[in-house]
Amino acid sequence: MHGARPTIGDVARAAGVSKGTVSLAYSGKRPVAEETRRRIFAAAESLRWTASSSAQALATSRTSTIGLVIARRPEIIATDTFFPRFIAGCEAVLAEAGMGLMLNVVADDDAETAAYERYAAGRVDGVILLDVEQGDRRPDLVRELGLTAVILSAEAPHEEEPVDTPVTPVVYTEDAAAVGELVELLVDAGHSSIAHVSGPLRYVHAAARRDAFAAAMTRHGLLPDRIVEGDFTAASGRDATAALLDGDDHPTAIVYANDVMAIAGLSYARSSGLRIPEDLSVTGFDDSELSAHLSPGLTSVSTGADVRGAVAARTLLAALGGDAHRSVLVDGTVVVRRGSIAPPSQP
Amino acid sequence: MHGARPTIGDVARAAGVSKGTVSLAYSGKRPVAEETRRRIFAAAESLRWTASSSAQALATSRTSTIGLVIARRPEIIATDTFFPRFIAGCEAVLAEAGMGLMLNVVADDDAETAAYERYAAGRVDGVILLDVEQGDRRPDLVRELGLTAVILSAEAPHEEEPVDTPVTPVVYTEDAAAVGELVELLVDAGHSSIAHVSGPLRYVHAAARRDAFAAAMTRHGLLPDRIVEGDFTAASGRDATAALLDGDDHPTAIVYANDVMAIAGLSYARSSGLRIPEDLSVTGFDDSELSAHLSPGLTSVSTGADVRGAVAARTLLAALGGDAHRSVLVDGTVVVRRGSIAPPSQP
DNA sequence: CTGAAAGCGCTTACAG
DNA sequence: CTGAAAGCGCTTACAG
Structure with a gap:
């Protein structure tokens, strides 16, 4: 047997x-x-x-699997609900195509490089690049290794590169508009002192949201001078909030770059005597299941993590099949308004 | 190139x-x-x-990768912080051994079977079985398919099976003791009306925690008559809490089977006028990062998700290497006491 | 300590 | 429409 x-x-x-x-x-x-x-x-x-897949792989030089390496600290992966939803979205289209998903969680750059090298040794056909940073070395690395790739981003790709360069498809959402909408919601409610707790700014998606926040503030004639960098963990959300609420001239609203930081921040604010949303309005990002079932619910931004996973997988399969798109917009980013916004209480 | x-x-x-x-x-x-x-x-x-891994795989009949199929709905995977931590733990030992991890998220039984069949077609050497149910068909399925397996459980395996049966190693924690400790903490604080919001009872781990809750209550001379089955989502935590708090004779403490349900429940209770912990004490399970940084923090149980992942992976590697353990206890379950417990306010 | 050769289980030109 | 055979890139008895 x-x-x-x-x-x-x-x-x-x-x-x-x-x-x-x-x-x-x-x-x-x-x-x-x-x-x-x-x-x-x-x-x-x-x-x-x-x-036998191995025999097929050897004969065809195709492994029928794609790779995903996640280079965040475990507590952040666990805390941020983006990854599992993204992966579930990938899976749906991969399974349909009879493809597999190889996952690697790495602790540092060396481990990451090693993972891609193992991938290139005939373990996967292509990879999806997450959490891209400014001047990220991975696009070049995987290209050198002969791996087909797709990049996930939170803004449209810059069109600077020469046309003849072999291009890595970019699957992106337009987070800027949603952040703008959040700020507008707050301004419309009467807020003028609005702070932002960002994600790690080395990530282009975190920087994009921060820039969008600053731009929206400026558009409304407000000074974007209260920006604290977090790292997406509850701990950083709490600490950033503590810093922002310290002193008497604290903001009346805070825009957080993800839900977990918002929930921890909200909890901290409440424990220090503020009422939510009467004394402090807050917004999250990524629309986690928890944020929808809090009381009051947390206003957040649904970025369609699962859809993005599906589109990224589909785009990668297409690229492997020979037709590389330069970029594809995932158009599902939408602000979900819940009870965490109210007019500021002080006159 | x-x-x-x-x-x-x-x-x-x-x-x-x-x-x-x-x-x-x-x-x-x-x-x-x-x-x-x-x-x-x-x-x-x-x-x-x-x-080339494919060539090696063909020549040796070893793929150097193990498989993990997750059969929960995407929103539950996203909500529960167990999976990413477990996976990170696996990865740590797999990477060291030069092994890969193939992940599959499936929507139904057919997709699950299909996933294991693909695994058996030379994609992986062995699998880790999660979320085991009573009379689960997967141990037999994977055995028939010739896959080496390891089962993750929340209680010691029953020793009924005949000794000569090829045994699937069980890696387990002893959740019962921790649940007992939680109940004791509550009883010591003066509570006698304690409710439990469980996970889906078809899972042995959820049933084990429920049974442990009932046993602990009985031990203290209390009636375990307020048990509501949840499904680990925030939505179910909120709904179960609403049901428990409905009416005037509501419990003064609730033991939740995971943190997310506890946080949603706590939020609901607070919004309906109760003070936490003065009017309602709550406890969670699994010790998510968020629960530690709430204010007040949520008393929870750290089950060492990452350690369990590491041990499961190590046990599977050992089984693949020919030495199958019958069972191995992961001994890291510990109650983490935080501010969400107080004496009941009513006399 | 090393080489030559068979074999792992498929796919794919090449003939017919 | 089908068969015989080479080849994919390794590993592993078998000789020496």
Whole structure:
């Protein structure tokens, strides 16, 4: 039973055809007589045969799996609900295409490089690049390694590069508009002292949101002078909030770069005597399930993490199939208004 | 550059030896003269050669990757911080052993079966089984498929099975003691009306915690008659809490089966006028980063998700290497006391 | 300590 | 429409 796995040869013999014909019947790359095909499928079924992936991989130089390396600290991965949703979205389209997902969680740059090198040694066909930074070395690294890649971003790619450069497709959302909308919601409610707790600014998505925040403030004639850099953890959300609320001239509203920081911040503010939303309005980002079921609910931004996963996977499959898109916009970013916004209480 | 990947033949030629010797130099399965080895490594390095995993897999019938299928709905995966931490723990030991992790998120039983079948077609060497249910079909399924497996559980395995049955190692924590401790903490604080919001009871870990809750209550002479089944989402935590607080004779403390339900429940209770912890004490489970940075913090149980991942991976590697443990206890479950417990306010 | 050769289980030109 | 055979890039008895 173990180790007695049937091979394509067994099926061929049972069906009275050659191995090549069995292969063709399954791949459909060339026509096979209807009746022959039937015999082959029957034989395969009764033997419970499935093609060996390693043999296929060796013969075709295709592994039918894609790779994803996550380079964040475990507590951040656990805290941020983006990853699991993104992965679930990927899976949905990969499974349909019969592809697998190889996952690597790495602690540092060396481990990350090692992971990509193992990928390139015939473990995966392509990769999705997450958490891209300014001047990120990974696009070049994976290109050198011969891996097809797709980049996930939170803003449209710059069009500076020469046209003839082999381009890595960028799958992006436009977070800026949503951040602008958040600020507008707050301004409309009467706030003028609005702070921002950002994500780690080395990430382009965090920087993009920060820039969008600053731009929106300026647009409304307000000074974007209260920006604290967080790292997406609850701990940083709490600490940033403590810093912002310290002193008497504290902001009346805070725009957080993710839900977890917002929830921790909100909890801190409440414990220090402020009422939410009467004394402090807050907004999150990424629309976690928890934020929707808090009382009052947390106003947040749904960025369609699962859809982004699906689109990224689809784009990568397309690139592997030879048609590389330069960029594709995932158009599902929408502000979800809940009870965490109110007019400021002080006159 | 692409597709021009060097092969072991190239290295052999460059080093002036046979392919077999190159192979042996790397595997260390037989001694190779020091000076020969040096030449081989130098050649490999300058050619930037790494062995092709598909070729290795075909030749050895080993894929060097293990599989993990997660059969929960995406919003639950996203909400529960267990998975990412568990995976990070696995990764740490897998990476060290040069192994990969293949991940599959499936929506239903058919997709799950399909995933294991693909695994068995030479994609992975072994699997870790999560969220085991009563009479779970997966242990048999994977055994039939010839996959080595390890089961993650929240209680010691029953010793009923005949000794000669090929056994699937069980890696487990003893959640019961922690739940007992939680109840004791509450009873010591003066509570006698304590409720429990469980996870989906088809899971043995959820049932185990529920049973432990009931046993602890009974031990203290209390009636475990307020148990509501949740599903680990914030939505279910809120709804279960609403149900429990409905009416005038509501419990003064609630033991939740995970942190997210506790946080949503706590938020609901607060919004309906109760003070936490003065009017309602609450406890969570799994010790998420958020629960530690709430104000007041949420008393929870640290189950060492990452350690469990590491031990599960290590146990699986051992089983693949031929030495199967019957069961291994992960001994890191500890109650983390924070500010969410206080004596009941009513006399 | 090393080499030559068979074999792992597929796919794919090449003939027919 | 089908078969025979080479080849994908490794590993591993078998000789020496």
